[in-house]
Amino acid sequence: MKTKMKLSSNVLQMKFMKRTAIERQEELAFEEQQRQIDDEHWYLDIDKEKKVESNVGSVIVESSYSIFDGVGFGRMSFNGFNPQIEKLMKPTDEESKQKSDSDEKEINDEEMAEHFSNSLETTINKKFVAKRFFKQTKGPKAKRLAT
Amino acid sequence: MIPSLKILPGDEIEIKRKDGKEIVIGPGLRKDNQNSIVSMKCGVLKKKENFFWLESHQKRYIPARNEYVIGIAVSKSAETIKVDIGSSEYASLSFLAFENATKRNKPNVEIGDLLYCRVLTGNKDMEPELVCIDANGKSNGLGVLKDGFMFKVDLELARRLLAGSNQLLRQLSKHVPPFEITIGLNGRIWIKTNSCKQTVFLVEAINQYAAIADLETENFIKNLLKKDNLLE
Numbered sequence: 001m002k003t004k005m006k007l008s009s010n011v012l013q014m015k016f017m018k019r020t021a022i023e024r025q026e027e028l029a030f031e032e033q034q035r036q037i038d039d040e041h042w043y044l045d046i047d048k049e050k051k052v053e054s055n056v057g058s059v060i061v062e063s064s065y066s067i068f069d070g071v072g073f074g075r076m077s078f079n080g081f082n083p084q085i086e087k088l089m090k091p092t093d094e095e096s097k098q099k100s101d102s103d104e105k106e107i108n109d110e111e112m113a114e115h116f117s118n119s120l121e122t123t124i125n126k127k128f129v130a131k132r133f134f135k136q137t138k139g140p141k142a143k144r145l146a147t
Numbered sequence: 148m149i150p151s152l153k154i155l156p157g158d159e160i161e162i163k164r165k166d167g168k169e170i171v172i173g174p175g176l177r178k179d180n181q182n183s184i185v186s187m188k189c190g191v192l193k194k195k196e197n198f199f200w201l202e203s204h205q206k207r208y209i210p211a212r213n214e215y216v217i218g219i220a221v222s223k224s225a226e227t228i229k230v231d232i233g234s235s236e237y238a239s240l241s242f243l244a245f246e247n248a249t250k251r252n253k254p255n256v257e258i259g260d261l262l263y264c265r266v267l268t269g270n271k272d273m274e275p276e277l278v279c280i281d282a283n284g285k286s287n288g289l290g291v292l293k294d295g296f297m298f299k300v301d302l303e304l305a306r307r308l309l310a311g312s313n314q315l316l317r318q319l320s321k322h323v324p325p326f327e328i329t330i331g332l333n334g335r336i337w338i339k340t341n342s343c344k345q346t347v348f349l350v351e352a353i354n355q356y357a358a359i360a361d362l363e364t365e366n367f368i369k370n371l372l373k374k375d376n377l378l379e
Contacts, residue, residue: 059170060170073215076329081341
């Protein structure tokens, strides 16, 4: 059953039902208040046509000039006048450099292939190489990887 | 599109949109109710990718978010400083928006000080708000600019000098003694050098550069150095 069982008004008038009666009255008053607030609340009446129009010609409005060409931070120091500022300037210079460098790989494909094809061979080889020769075989390889 | 299209206020601008790319309109352009784009001032229409804007010799600064500007502290109150950034209204800068600032430990800013700051909110209906720290709470060069000399140029020149492609300052610095410069997007430039003579030289150079095209930069510097030899 969805509807709440209601007590008849006659029963509620009896003396021992007073508390329940007051509770019910408050409940009703609260509901009434809530409804009034809902009615009073204003809402925007947007024309449907207007909405469609703005969807058709959607344009982003940007109030700043500086979204292109790196226009931004403007503190600069030259020839070591203010070393702190020159430190700040470096990252922006390097950013542009890194962009051009990022296409070049740090390690060639050939180097990579050589390294991996040798690796198993060399690791097992190590076991049979005498200790005094070990450093020699390891040396140049470590250097090459570091470059 | 013609690369330099001269526009008068109220001109309708037709922009053919390429598929999939939304048009971004910048300062000087406005979308009106009839779904067309109209200009608000006179200038030259410029375009970069899908960004369109009007370039003009405007001197009045209109605050926009994330722009770096040079302001002058005008008045101090308990929690904020009013800063003149050249816009129609003074901007407010909180005392807490400085590096290492707390309620007890307020930064030392006097009225009349020059401040290099970032615009946090630039709204046409609200007072602009400034900060002197980045997102990590570091000042990174923002804050009070001590000593030096400040002068004003028009906004276009300030933007030109700041553009990554501009070579004027980089080339000029090879021929002159050390100096420091701060360029605000509100058209204010602050210069600090070791000698008055050099300051005057740099101010003159920048003012004259307003009439020089980017491509002429190298010749311009050569002529400057011929006239005025700072290395003497």
